[in-house]
Amino acid sequence: MSFEDNQYLTFALGKGRLANKTLELFEQIGIRCDEMKDKNTRKLIFVNEDLKLKFFLAKGPDVPTYVEYGAADIGIVGKDTILEERRNIFEVLDLGFGKCKMCICGPESSRNLLKHHEQIKVATKYPQIAKEYFNEKKYQTVEIIKLNGSIELAPIVGLAPVICDIVETGSTLRENGLVVLEEVCDLSARVVVNQVSMKMQNERITMLVRALQEQIEKNNNA
Amino acid sequence: MNNRLLHTPDGVRDIYGSECRKIMKLREKIHNQLIKYGCSSINTPTIEYYNVYEKKNNSLDSREMYKFFDKDGDILVLRPDYTPAIARCVAKYYKDETIPLKICYEGNTFVNRSDYQGRLKETTQCGAEYIGDASNFADAEMLALVVDSLKAVGLDQFQISIGHALYYEGLVEAAKLSSDQEEKIKSLILNKNFLELEKYIKNLKLEKNLEVLFDGLNSFSFKIEDLNELEKRAVKYDKVYKAIKSLQELYKILQYFDIENIVSFELGMISRHNYYTGMIFTGYTYGSGEPIVKGGRYDKLIRRFGKDTPAIGFTIVIDQVMDALKNQNKYLEESYKTELIVFSSEKIEEAIKVASEWRKEGRNIQTIIKDPDLTKEDYFEYAKKMNISEVKFL
Numbered sequence: 001m002s003f004e005d006n007q008y009l010t011f012a013l014g015k016g017r018l019a020n021k022t023l024e025l026f027e028q029i030g031i032r033c034d035e036m037k038d039k040n041t042r043k044l045i046f047v048n049e050d051l052k053l054k055f056f057l058a059k060g061p062d063v064p065t066y067v068e069y070g071a072a073d074i075g076i077v078g079k080d081t082i083l084e085e086r087r088n089i090f091e092v093l094d095l096g097f098g099k100c101k102m103c104i105c106g107p108e109s110s111r112n113l114l115k116h117h118e119q120i121k122v123a124t125k126y127p128q129i130a131k132e133y134f135n136e137k138k139y140q141t142v143e144i145i146k147l148n149g150s151i152e153l154a155p156i157v158g159l160a161p162v163i164c165d166i167v168e169t170g171s172t173l174r175e176n177g178l179v180v181l182e183e184v185c186d187l188s189a190r191v192v193v194n195q196v197s198m199k200m201q202n203e204r205i206t207m208l209v210r211a212l213q214e215q216i217e218k219n220n221n222a
Numbered sequence: 223m224n225n226r227l228l229h230t231p232d233g234v235r236d237i238y239g240s241e242c243r244k245i246m247k248l249r250e251k252i253h254n255q256l257i258k259y260g261c262s263s264i265n266t267p268t269i270e271y272y273n274v275y276e277k278k279n280n281s282l283d284s285r286e287m288y289k290f291f292d293k294d295g296d297i298l299v300l301r302p303d304y305t306p307a308i309a310r311c312v313a314k315y316y317k318d319e320t321i322p323l324k325i326c327y328e329g330n331t332f333v334n335r336s337d338y339q340g341r342l343k344e345t346t347q348c349g350a351e352y353i354g355d356a357s358n359f360a361d362a363e364m365l366a367l368v369v370d371s372l373k374a375v376g377l378d379q380f381q382i383s384i385g386h387a388l389y390y391e392g393l394v395e396a397a398k399l400s401s402d403q404e405e406k407i408k409s410l411i412l413n414k415n416f417l418e419l420e421k422y423i424k425n426l427k428l429e430k431n432l433e434v435l436f437d438g439l440n441s442f443s444f445k446i447e448d449l450n451e452l453e454k455r456a457v458k459y460d461k462v463y464k465a466i467k468s469l470q471e472l473y474k475i476l477q478y479f480d481i482e483n484i485v486s487f488e489l490g491m492i493s494r495h496n497y498y499t500g501m502i503f504t505g506y507t508y509g510s511g512e513p514i515v516k517g518g519r520y521d522k523l524i525r526r527f528g529k530d531t532p533a534i535g536f537t538i539v540i541d542q543v544m545d546a547l548k549n550q551n552k553y554l555e556e557s558y559k560t561e562l563i564v565f566s567s568e569k570i571e572e573a574i575k576v577a578s579e580w581r582k583e584g585r586n587i588q589t590i591i592k593d594p595d596l597t598k599e600d601y602f603e604y605a606k607k608m609n610i611s612e613v614k615f616l
Contacts (some may be wrong), residue, residue, distance in 0.1 A: 069340070070511030088512075090414040196513065198414055199381060199506045202442045206416070213417050 008052050009197075009204060012072035014060040014081070018189050021097045022076045028219075029211045064089055064192060073197035074205065079187040080166060084126045090198055093191040093209050096216050102129060102184040105173055106155045106162035111181050113161055114138070123147050123154030123163045130164035133184045152176050233335065233343030240609045243556035245346070245544060248375050249328055250557060252348045252538060255371040259363065261326035261350045266307040268330070272297035279306045279497060279526060288334050300332035305497070305520065305535055308351050313527035322354035328540075342541055349517075349537035356521060356532035358468060361501050362475035364534050368505060368515055369481045375543060376552045380507035380514070382484055383443070385491030386469055387498045387518070392461025393436055397428055411490045416440045431455040435462055439490035446473050449487055472501065497523040501534070509549025510542045560586045560609070564601050565616035567591050573616050 013019040023036060033055050035046040046055045058066060063077040064087040075089070078098060082091055104114065104122075113120050117138070123145040124130045134142040147154060151165045152172055166187065167173065167180055191212065193205060230236060237245060257263070272289060275282070280303060288300040301307060304327050316323055328348040335341055350367060352360045365382065372380055390411075394404050403426070410419040423436045434455050441448065449469060456463040469487060476482040485503075493502050498518040505515030517536025524531050547554055561580070565573035570591075577587045588610065590601075598615065605613045 065340075068511060070509075092413065092415050093417060193414065194511055196506045196508075196511055199383065199442060199504075200508055206442070209417065 008047075008054050009074060009201060009208075010054040010056070010072045012056055012058050012063045012066040012075040012077075014063050014075075014077045014189075015057045016060075018060070018076060018078065018098055019057055021189070022095070025095065025097075025212065025215060025219075029208075029215050061085060067192050067194050070194045070196055073194050073201060074208075075192045076189060077192060079185075079190050080126060080129070082190060082192065083185070084128045086128060088195065090193045090195060091190050092193050092198075093212060095189040095191060095212070096220070098187070098189040100166050100168040100187050101180075102126070102164065102187055103167045103180045104133075104162055104164050104182040104184060105152075105167065105178050105180050107177060108179055110155065110161040114140070114181060117141075119143060120162065121145060121160040123151055123160035124165060125149070125151060126164060129184065133164065152178060233341070235342070235344075240556060243558065243609070244554040245540065246557035247555045248540060248543065248547075249346070249348060251374045252371045252540075253326070253328060255367065255374050256326035256348070256350050258370070259324065259350070259367045261324040264308065264311060264325050264327050265329070266301070266304070266311060266327070268301055269298045270301055270307055270310075272299050274306050274310055275299050275302060279309075279523065282333065286334050288332050301329075302331055302333050304329070304331065304347060304349060304537060305351065306523070308535070309520075309524045309533070310527050312351075312353050312531070312533075313524055313529040316353075317529050320354070322352065322360070324350065324352050326350040346540040347537045348540060349535060351533055351535035353524070353533040354531045355534075356500075356519075358471040358475055360534055361472050361519065362479060364517065364536055365472075365476060365485065365503065366479040366481055368503075368517070368536055368538070369479075369484055371538060372505065372507075372515070372543075376547060376554075377507055377514075377543070377550075379550075380484070380505055381443075381486065382503055382505045382515070383488040383491060384469065384472070384485055384501060384503045385488050386465035386501050387493070388461045388465035388468075388500065389489050390439065390492055392459055392463075392465060393432070393439070395461060396432055396459045397426065397436070399426075408492065411439055411492055414442075414490075431458065435459070441490070442486075442488050444487035444489065446470070446482075446487075449473075468501065493518060503536070505538075507546045507550075510546035512539070512542050514539055514542045514546060556609070558586055559611045560588055561612040561614065562601070562605055562610045563587060563589045563614050563616060564592045565589065566594075569616045576614075576616070 013022055023033065031048065031051060031053065033046050033048050035041065035043065036055060044056055060077055060081050063075040064082060064085040066072040067075040067089045068087040080102060117140050119141045121143045122130050122134065125147060127144045127146050130144055131142060134140045145154070145160050151163045154160045154163050155178060156176055162181065164184065170180065173179060191209060198205060275287060282302050287302050290298055292298055308325055308327065312323065326349065330344050330346050332344050335343055350364065352364055368382065399407065407419070407422065410422060419440055420437065423433060428436065435452060438452050449466060453466050453470065456466050473482060476485060491502055491504065497520040499521045500519030502518035504513045506513055515536055515538050519534040521532040524533055563573055563577055573589055577589050580587050601613055
């Protein structure tokens, strides 16, 4: 962020469904960024000159990084990413969409392995969350196997008896003979803010967050 | 080829050329301010016993410190923070001194962060500690010193937020919160999740005055008038009242220093440092993702080292200040200029004479024997690369 354009607020949005939902919500409170809706655009950064706002899309796990640095003042990202990345940022608002759960899953036969504090193998995309859950909450030593996708495969092919992953509807699990064994925490989309921006641009950010909150409540009541 | 021969480990870096001169100048400017306020410099060793930095003296997780063993099996650390080291020195060298002391330092600190976060593990810090004075005057003067230091390096847009450790502590006591509730509130405050916090406080069903005081945690930039308003609400709550009173007193003295416009109150400021007991503050500016100054009052820290004396201190993170200045496109002065004399080998005597005369005049002179295969342009090119202001050929 250079000094000249410090009056811009920059948003980093997690790519995908989250970004679309966020833009919808932003539109409801009068913040539009039509450039972004164009599916064929090759632009990386989108500007709303009237409101002095900039937007860019980033991969989910990178959003907290942009925000921690101040490369973006505000980020929209899933709680799972915040927990996993553990960056020094403020988490100021729960947007209420993108709701799902972080769970420990596996075949029914694995349930016993979670009961006796014995060492356990866990396959996951979220090593930090898995490690903290087993060490701090269950007092169980874990051996983490980091995977980058299709985590459900791990128990099926015998890589690990349980997995730690996001569960939305549970249909993938069911189709593959797996069940939720334990719930780790609730997840949803959150607004995160850089610590210096929160201070230097406090008025604008507070106003925006309040407007978002009011809109969410309105939507919930409707 | 073995890359370890050329590269620095992750999180540390070489500083050279123009940047090095700029940082030297920056440190000099800050140091000059520190000594202008009567601070006396101190140099503590880079390695210390682990005990100096054990949990209660320090904010860092022990995993974030560089630790190793000495020959006798004692645990040593690379200094992660200056304040405990200075507390140790004060307790040792000025044990019986009852008149206040002012000490300043500059040097590097080491924090063992995880890799690939783009954050430095070795950072340069300049700071000062005011020991033996528990008054609001001492607090105000340290803030004035911070403001003067930041102005001296060329920053003109910055803010300082002031909080008080007793405010939060007093509220938790007054509301008789369970440890679960306290933990919840603390995490909301640390995340600046002010909406959730509002809701949570409302659900606690506190006495009206207390609720208003709790809401005070939610504001980022309180004016003095807001603080005066809260004072009336706090009469019954000893610790909270004391915190507010002390901030009001402080504000009065800040007016004498003429810096009251730069500060605002942020009652929800909770520091990661365990040792703060009174006023705490943080400085921010544009262009740096992290605070540039951190400080506060720590009246109980030095006692752990054997001298019961109050103290207040702050540290300016040079790397963050450099980032901010660069991003704000500020002009950065270099600490010195160098001139170059290029002479052909038959003119050695003349070159030596000229160079030593100029050096006596206080100029910085580099001398090079001219390589007959190189042109003047090559040397100009070299001068440009090396930040040499002038080239003379003999």
